[in-house]
Amino acid sequence: FFAELPSLLTSAKHAGFLCDPWAVAALKRNEVRNSFVLAWWLDPRGSHGFGPALLKELLAYMQWDCPVSPSCHVRVESHPDGDRSNRVDIEIDDPGFFLIIEVKIDAPEGAFQIKRYCNLAEGRKTVHKRGVLFLTPTGRPPGSVDTDPACVNDPPTRIYPVSWKEMASLLRAALRRHHERIQTKSYPETALVALLARTFCSHIKQF
Numbered sequence: 001f002f003a004e005l006p007s008l009l010t011s012a013k014h015a016g017f018l019c020d021p022w023a024v025a026a027l028k029r030n031e032v033r034n035s036f037v038l039a040w041w042l043d044p045r046g047s048h049g050f051g052p053a054l055l056k057e058l059l060a061y062m063q064w065d066c067p068v069s070p071s072c073h074v075r076v077e078s079h080p081d082g083d084r085s086n087r088v089d090i091e092i093d094d095p096g097f098f099l100i101i102e103v104k105i106d107a108p109e110g111a112f113q114i115k116r117y118c119n120l121a122e123g124r125k126t127v128h129k130r131g132v133l134f135l136t137p138t139g140r141p142p143g144s145v146d147t148d149p150a151c152v153n154d155p156p157t158r159i160y161p162v163s164w165k166e167m168a169s170l171l172r173a174a175l176r177r178h179h180e181r182i183q184t185k186s187y188p189e190t191a192l193v194a195l196l197a198r199t200f201c202s203h204i205k206q207f
């Protein structure tokens with residue numbers, strides 16, 4: 001096996017199996033760039049072809065029994081209330097639910113940041129579910145949790161601490177769902193999408 005390994009690695013390199021497009025795109029640990037890519041995977045209208053697969057996995061993980069509407073919108077660097085001081089990393093606006101995702105890799109949590117986002121979510125009185133997802137390398141809760149019980153008690157507004165590794169697991173589950181849905185069809189593009197999903201999972205698991 002070890003004698004044949006060098007030739008196998010050379011063949012893998014020539015076939016592009018070791019390609020990491022996200023390294024080429026220089027995502028690194030940049031929170032804005034990684035937010036845009038994550039929002040793309042979450043967007044049911046994304047060109048990845050997954051449809052709402054990842055978003056459904058995330059909703060199930062949060063135990064939200066909500067269908068994803070065709071009019072669901074995923075926005076990056078948005079201002080849900082029009083206030084320029086309230087810029088959220090990812091906003092998911094659906095007729096049945098409203099979710100804000102705060103993306104953290106290296107940057108510290110802002111003062112009263114999660115409290116402000118809870119207040120933004122509370123403003124969406126017409127939706128069934130409202131919440132703030134706090135995405136960090138360790139999945140830790142935000143520092144404002146103990147000082148802001150209104151944001152963490154019972155619904156309607158809840159905070160969901162999630163790690164990047166958990167998000168990677170959800171994306172892998174979405175990839176399996178995607179493969180099951182199109183298993184009777186053969187498109188070369190599916191291999192490209194699978195490569196993008198697998199390499200992004202590997203990338204975010206390092207945070």
